[in-house]
Amino acid sequence: MRGASLRDEASRLLAIETSCDETAAAVVDEGRRVVSSVVSSQMDLHARYGGVVPEIASRAHTELIVPVVTEALALAGLDSAGRGERPVEAVAATTGPGLVGALLVGVSAAKAIAMAWGVPFVAVNHLEGHLYASLLEEPDLELPVVVLLVSGGHTLLVRMDAPGRYEVLGRTRDDAAGEAFDKVARFLGLGYPGGPAVDRVSAHGDAGAFAFPRAFLEGSLDFSFSGLKTAVVRYVRAHPSVATEDVAASFQEAVVDVLVEKTLSAARQARAAGICLAGGVAANSSLRARATESAEAEGFRVFLPSRAMCTDNAAMIGAAGYFRLRDVGASGWDAGAEPGLGLSPPGRGGAPGRRDTS
Ligand code: KG4
Ligand code: ZN
Numbered sequence: 001m002r003g004a005s006l007r008d009e010a011s012r013l014l015a016i017e018t019s020c021d022e023t024a025a026a027v028v029d030e031g032r033r034v035v036s037s038v039v040s041s042q043m044d045l046h047a048r049y050g051g052v053v054p055e056i057a058s059r060a061h062t063e064l065i066v067p068v069v070t071e072a073l074a075l076a077g078l079d080s081a082g083r084g085e086r087p088v089e090a091v092a093a094t095t096g097p098g099l100v101g102a103l104l105v106g107v108s109a110a111k112a113i114a115m116a117w118g119v120p121f122v123a124v125n126h127l128e129g130h131l132y133a134s135l136l137e138e139p140d141l142e143l144p145v146v147v148l149l150v151s152g153g154h155t156l157l158v159r160m161d162a163p164g165r166y167e168v169l170g171r172t173r174d175d176a177a178g179e180a181f182d183k184v185a186r187f188l189g190l191g192y193p194g195g196p197a198v199d200r201v202s203a204h205g206d207a208g209a210f211a212f213p214r215a216f217l218e219g220s221l222d223f224s225f226s227g228l229k230t231a232v233v234r235y236v237r238a239h240p241s242v243a244t245e246d247v248a249a250s251f252q253e254a255v256v257d258v259l260v261e262k263t264l265s266a267a268r269q270a271r272a273a274g275i276c277l278a279g280g281v282a283a284n285s286s287l288r289a290r291a292t293e294s295a296e297a298e299g300f301r302v303f304l305p306s307r308a309m310c311t312d313n314a315a316m317i318g319a320a321g322y323f324r325l326r327d328v329g330a331s332g333w334d335a336g337a338e339p340g341l342g343l344s345p346p347g348r349g350g351a352p353g354r355r356d357t358s
Contacts, residue, residue, distance in 0.1 A: 010089035010120060010325055014082060014113070015318030016069065018106030019098025019126045020152070021045075021052045022311070023064035025072035027088065028318030031132070031163065031326075032139050036075035037315040039308070040064050043193065050192045051182070058101030065109050072314070082117050090114070090330070092321025095123040096341030097153065103337035111333060120330035122321045126312075127154055127343040131166060132319035133305040134276035141303060142273040148263045148291075151279035152178035152195075155223050156343060157262060159270040164323040166345055169266050170221025177255055178281045180225040184232050184251050188244050198248045199284050205249030207286075210235060210242075212254040221266050228254055252286055260290050267300050274301030282310040 012035075017024040026037040042060045046052045070080055073088075082088035093110030096103060107123075114121035130149050135141055146169070149156040155172035175183070178195055185194025190201060212231050215224040232251050236242060267275050275295050281287065288304050295302045309316065 011322070012086055012089050013122075013318045013321050013325075014069070014073070014088045014091045014110075015124070015314040015321055016065070016091070016093040016106040016110045017126070017129070017312055017314040017317045018061045018065065018102050019094045019096070020102060020312060021057050021060075022313070023061050023068045024312065024314035024317075025069040026314035026318050027072055027076035027078070028136075028315055028322065029086075031319045031322030032136065034136060034315040034318070036072045037313055038068050038072045038075065039311075039313050040068050047192050050186055052099070054099045054101055057099055058105060061102055061105035065105055069109065069113070082113070082119075088117065088119060090120045090122055090321070090325055091117070092122045092124050092317055092325075094126045094129065094317050095331075095335055096126065096338030098126055098337075098339060100337050100339045103339065107335065107337055111335070115333070120325065121333065121335070122325045123331040123335040124317045124321045124324060125341055125343060126317070127156065127341075128324075129316035129320040130278040131158060131160060132163070132316045132323075133278045133309040134303045135163065136315055136319050137305050137309055138303050141276070142301060144270060144272050145274045145276050145303070146263060146267040146270050146272045147276045147278050148259060148282070149278045150177040150259065150281035150287075152176060152182065154279065155225075157221050157266045158343070159266070159272065160276075163319075164327045164345065168343055169270065170223065170262065172223040172225065173217075174224050174226040175229060177223070177225060177259065178279070180229050180255060181252075181281065181284075183229050184248070187233055187236070188248060190244070190248070195281055195284065198252055199286070201245045202249035202252045202286065205243065205245030205247070207249040207253035209246035210250040212250055214254050214258050216258060216261065221262055221269075223258065223262065225255065252284070256284070256286050256290050259287060260294050263291065264294055264298060264300070267295070268298075272300065274303060276303045276305070278305065278310065280311045283307040
């Protein structure tokens with residue numbers, strides 16, 4: 001076997017991510033240095049359906065997985081067996097949360113590769129991966145930080161004390177922030193994916209045009225976006241001639257107000273050194289600007305990962321995989337896809353996380 005198995009010291013990982021509509025592979029050293037990272041987006045395949053079609057996603061992953069992995073290896077100077085001057089010592093893959101058929105492609109490929117190469121396999125929680133985006137781009141990041149993880153399926157506030165040591169402080173009680181962006185964009189006829197479309201259109205709108213409701217949920221770090229979405233729909237139905245860009249900008253402003261306010265509250269409570277954004281919605285230009293401005297005004301450091309690191313990629317899975325392997329050990333060959341996986345720190349029984357019922 002190349003490399004040891006449990007409590008592994010493996011430092012060069014091949015990582016695979018196929019939880020939704022991106023087929024991605026990366027080679028990452030010591031959980032911090034991205035040697036290569038390849039992301040093949042299926043966005044064009046799903047755009048005409050207005051959302052990700054699970055069956056199409058699984059089929060596309062099946063076709064793309066071998067070329068994407070091969071390219072990531074080649075860019076890292078490795079042959080198709082993961083050998084080179086510094087060979088791959090372990091293989092990581094996202095096991096959840098995500099679409100079951102999509103996850104299965106990455107998990108099966110990763111386990112087959114690890115078995116064939118005689119290296120350990122490590123199951124990674126996709127949400128945990130997002131937490132590492134900032135650390136990958138800013139290895140000297142001062143901890144603890146509060147990470148606002150905002151994606152298509154999740155909205156979480158997490159305090160990160162060290163790699164592999166974190167605590168969930170708040171979560172959405174209904175829609176995820178990205179889901180709200182996508183639903184409002186679809187309603188406004190802005191197309192798919194909705195977040196970037198709302199972001200683009202809002203640049204030409206008046207963010208103060210309509211006072212849509214903000215659910216601050218006093219005394220809690222949880223979120224709720226379904227009331228806001230309903231308010232937008234009701235308002236536009238009652239006033240069909242309103243300017244779409246004003247509605248989009250006012251909606252975005254309401255989401256950003258809540259996200260920024262809650263993140264700062266969490267940072268104060270956690271006595272964090274700084275805040276980080278993560279997940280697809282962290283690419284939002286208004287969120288990036290407002291988070292920076294408000295956090296700096298209170299003396300918090302701010303780290304905004306590049307847009308490529310905010311959206312789904314395998315480099316973040318490689319980072320999370322490295323620390324899981326170090327702290328928990330290799331995963332069993334029976335590890336499978338876990339579509340409903342929630343976020344929980346490593347070291348609790350070796351599983352990548354618990355089921356999330358929220
Ligand atoms: O993290 P991600 O790439 O995939 C998931 O794990 O969900 O996040 C995708 C989400 C989508 O809802 C998309 O509309 C949203 O991120 N998004 C944005 C922007 N770019 C992507 N939302 C607001 N503004 C953006 N610029
Ligand atoms: Zn994601």
